[in-house]
Amino acid sequence: MPDSSTDADCYRIAETYGLHAKLPGSVRTVFEERALEETPKADDPAFVNSRWWAILSSASAAQAAAALLSKHGFAVEIDNTPDDWSFDRAAEYLLRRTREMRNKGDGVALVSVGEITVTVPNTGGVGGRNQHFALHCAQQIEGENITVLSAGTDGIDGNSPAAGAVVDGTTVVRARESAIDVKQVLKSFDSFSLFDKLGDAIVTGTTGNNVRDLRILLAW
Numbered sequence: 204m205p206d207s208s209t210d211a212d213c214y215r216i217a218e219t220y221g222l223h224a225k226l227p228g229s230v231r232t233v234f235e236e237r238a239l240e241e242t243p244k245a246d247d248p249a250f251v252n253s254r255w256w257a258i259l260s261s262a263s264a265a266q267a268a269a270a271l272l273s274k275h276g277f278a279v280e281i282d283n284t285p286d287d288w289s290f291d292r293a294a295e296y297l298l299r300r301t302r303e304m305r306n307k308g309d310g311v312a313l314v315s316v317g318e319i320t321v322t323v324p325n326t327g328g329v330g331g332r333n334q335h336f337a338l339h340c341a342q343q344i345e346g347e348n349i350t351v352l353s354a355g356t357d358g359i360d361g362n363s364p365a366a367g368a369v370v371d372g373t374t375v376v377r378a379r380e381s382a383i384d385v386k387q388v389l390k391s392f393d394s395f396s397l398f399d400k401l402g403d404a405i406v407t408g409t410t411g412n413n414v415r416d417l418r419i420l421l422a423w
Contacts, residue, residue, distance in 0.1 A: 207397075213239055214234065222275060223235070224422070226260075252306050261316040261317065272419070277311060279311075279312045281313075281315070282313060285297060290319045290335055293319045301420040309310060315418040319336055323392050327391070328391050328392050328394075329393055330393055331363050333353040333418075334353070335392065336396075337351055337367065337397060337398075338374075338389055338397065342389075352369045352419045353416065354407075354417055355413075356365025357413035363404075365404040374401070378401065394411045
């Protein structure tokens with residue numbers, strides 16, 4: 204497939220975020236000498252006879268999840284609005300939408316695909332954006348009949364062996380009973396250790412595909 208980005212984009216991004224000093228020496232030299240090779244564009248002869256079809260996408264993942272939830276009696280909506288949002292902003296939005304849906308009737312499900320962002324310091328523990336998002340949600344839903352699942356469709360979440368995690372209104376209480384400080388775990392970006400101990404980590408192994416992340420919120 205043709206690539207619409209350019210080498211100029213690469214140079215601009217590296218300069219904007221001060222990445223030169225962080226690059227390996229061999230790569231830094233390429234940037235300093237502006238020696239990146241341009242990638243083929245749409246008018247390149249290589250693509251004259253090329254064709255492609257999407258056989259799996261984040262949309263199809265969301266639709267599959269929605270169909271299964273509907274089969275089990277949930278009133279389902281798909282909302283991908285928080286794509287690329289920060290984890291806390293995405294959590295606030297999705298939980299608000301879920302509560303609004305619940306006000307109209309019990310047994311509701313909100314499906315959301317895409318990826319959220321978590322800024323992790325160099326001293327971060329073991330986890331990933333999905334587990335961090337789920338644990339953040341756990342604090343917001345303590346005592347409520349809400350369940351949140353967040354997982355990567357590739358089966359890998361960050362530097363952990365899990366794809367993600369599932370939380371509900373009892374998660375924070377169970378963590379407390381296990382002498383785990385949820386706030387400290389979030390602060391140290393070590394969510395997998397908590398979910399592993401509670402048995403709430405989702406471990407699937409590598410799935411062989413990657414259509415971004417899937418979040419499912421249930422309420423009744």
